Amino acid sequence: MSRPHPDLAPPPALPRGALRVVGLGGLGEIGRNMTVFEHEGKLLIVDCGVLFPEEHQPGVDLILPDFTSIRDRLDDIVGLVLTHGHEDHVGGVPYLLREREDIPVIGSRLTLALVREKCKEHRLKPVLREVSEGDRTDLAPFECEFLAVNHSIPDGLAVAIRTGAGLVLHTGDFKMDQFPLDQRITDLRGFARLGEEGVDLFLTDSTNAEVPGFTMSERDLAPAIEQVFRTAPRRIIVSSFASHVHRIQQVLDAAAAHGRKVAFVGRSMVRNMGVAQDLGYLTVPPNLIVPLEQLEKMRPDRVVLVCTGSQGEPMAALSRMAGREHRIRVAEGDTILMASSVIPGNENAISAVINGLTRWGAKVVHKGNARVHVSGHASAGELAYCYNIVQPKNVMPVHGEWRHLRANADIAVDTGVDPERVVVVDDGVVVDLVDGRAKVAGKVRAGYVYVDARTVGSVTDAHLKERRTLAEEGVVTVLAIVDADTGRLADRPDFLVRGFAPDKDLFDKAEAVVDKALATAAAEGVGDVHQLEQRIARDVGRWLGKALGRSPLVIPVVIDA
Incomplete structure (x- = not known):
């Protein structure tokens, strides 16, 4: 099993017929997911996400992958494949398309719809190519096959990449919910079929690798959500990721059952739920959604507000409510339902929001005191199951901090993968698949690129140090x-x-x-x-x-x- 490689040199030329894999984000962190595949002089990119800043990065809006290593090879990119529509996988797409606008963007219907709306804000007209599970797309010298995976947003896809150097299976973010709300389960039959064909490199979601057993089903949340709606005496304010269509569907169903009207609050929430409804991924009972202005005139016990801010983001609606900076004034008897998990690093910000809301008399229901969230990621039992049916020759854990990557690697070894064929690496480390064996070959630049207001890449770590000094x-x-x-x-x-x-x-x-x-x-x-x-x-x-x-x-x- 490989170890951290802080002193690696730039990689040599890729051997003829080999496949190069470089993670520019998502290795050693939660977010910024981006993987570049190189074969026969061409590049294929899977995902291009963002990372959200932490407290020690004041003034930063977003953190992007570093495109330096591919900037002089933009014309070699044959496509950008997106596994699903979460920000940590698609948030950086407009910034990559600024470098070359006509890169083909391949993804599922909902994913591309969210990307299209995002690109409008950047005045970009992306070249979109819609695919579904079961489809195969030729992006020579890569052939991509797409498989359905279950996640906390509809339309997630795993991608199998066939090359002259071997077959790669990239899971994207996934879990194995056997009772999903949309009846769309992870295609384990497809995983097994690819295993029989021979998977030379398996890139697997590591986020929940430390969690034993199997991730619980979305349906298991229904009792807790039902209790909130049954017992709340006044307004219910729900905070969630703006892309969590399944969770919002549960909230809408509960609101309809209890005679409450719903308003969406926050630009991204309004935009994303509008897209999901238009495409049929969100089923809205007639006359349930009303404008915020109308909702403000209704009886508090007939009101539900759905907003952003579940991670304590300072400019999101819920944080502004906690700080008395929003038109919605939280009052005694209101119930706040925080229906999302905690992204590592956001604990202090979320705690501050909970304290602020409680100060104004609200009851805050969150993952710490009620079963109001389930993860969208496979736990250790599901990962072991996948390793056993895929039986990969080489493994490269992705999507996680170092502890998650290491735990995922241990599961692979426990299921019989040769430890010497399990590659655990940081962002920027180059892994070459040569003659069926994956090995570390070098390292490229993969630092943080900060988006600060309208500037991209101008702010450096030195500037952030100055900001922290000013503040502290x-x-x-x-x-x-x-x-x-x-x-x-x-x-x-x-x-x-x-x-x-x-x-x-x-x-x-x-x-x-x-x-x-x-x-x-x-x-x-x-x-x-x-x-x-x-x-x-x-x-x-x-x-x-x-x-x-x-x-x-x-x-x-x-x-x-």
């Missing part, structure tokens, strides 16, 4: 007027402080630090303004660290007298 340590601006002839202070420097309260006489002592930094520079013949500012920032920063026990951002401004 404060900022000190040092204004120094320097005599152009002597290089020394022409007047006492000014210190402008933001973010903390210094002692009254603190900066009287700091004046000597500035004067010494300038004196040293003058003695060394340094007179460039930029270099003087760097020295002041360095020396004052060190002095403040010792004097205050904190490291504020120091912004020096040198003016020639």
Whole structure:
């Protein structure tokens, strides 16, 4: 079994007839899923998702895969295959199409409908090619066969990729719900058929690999949702992923049964549910959905609001309600139903939202106190089942943090896969399938690309460090007027402080630090303004660290007298 490879060199040229696999996202993280396959000089991409920022990434809206390794080969891309419509698999599509708009985008009906709406916001006209389970598509030198998989959004697909180097099976996100709400089960017969054909490389969803047994069915949620609707005395506010059509269907059915009207809140929720309804994936009883304005005039015990914000996103509707920044004012007796799982890293944000809502008198029903969510991912028992029917020659766990990837790899080994043929790697690590054996061949750049307002890739980790410093340590601006002839202070420097309260006489002592930094520079013949500012920032920063026990951002401004 392979280990982390932090010091790998760029890969050599791909051997003739071999297949190269590079995960540009989704390996060691939950999100940003993107896998690039290379064969006979052509590239096939599976998924292009986003990662949502954490607390230590202030101001960032989205995190994209790094396209650097394929940017000079855009014309070699024969297609972009999408396994399903969740943001962590399709959210980056518009940004890739900005690089080359006519890349064929292949996916199921619902997935492509969501991508089409997303591309409209970016003023793109994608080339879409709809497929269904059972279809085969020739993307020479790749042939793709699509298989139905059950997930927490309709129309999920696994993809079997046939090449001259071997057969690859990529599960996408899946589970083995035997009683799905849409009656569409994972095609285990198809998995077994491919296993008999001979799967040379199996890429498997790792998200729930640490969870024993089998993932419970969506139908098992019905009693908990029914209890919420039966006992809630006033409004019910449901938060969910804007793409979780199955869960929203359960909420709509419960609302209709209890005589409540429903309004969707949040742009993405309104858009996605409109698409799902238009395509027939969401069945809405007549006159159940009403505009928010109408709902606000109704009796509270006849109201259901369905909104975004289940992950504590600061700009989402539920977070704004918790902070009293939304037109919907949460009140005593309201019931909040948080019908989604917790994405790792969002725990603190979600806890803050729950506390905020509880403060205003709401009862918050969530996964921690009620059975109101089931995962969309296969647990350990399901993964073992798949390994046993597929019997792959090589395995590459995908879609998960390192602990998930490792747990998935252990399951593969326990079912009989040779440990030397189980490849566990980070984003950017290159895996080559040569003569039927998968091995690490090198590494390409696969860092974070930050979307910050309207800029893509301009914000760096250094900028984020400055933002964290501003938020946590404060900022000190040092204004120094320097005599152009002597290089020394022409007047006492000014210190402008933001973010903390210094002692009254603190900066009287700091004046000597500035004067010494300038004196040293003058003695060394340094007179460039930029270099003087760097020295002041360095020396004052060190002095403040010792004097205050904190490291504020120091912004020096040198003016020639």
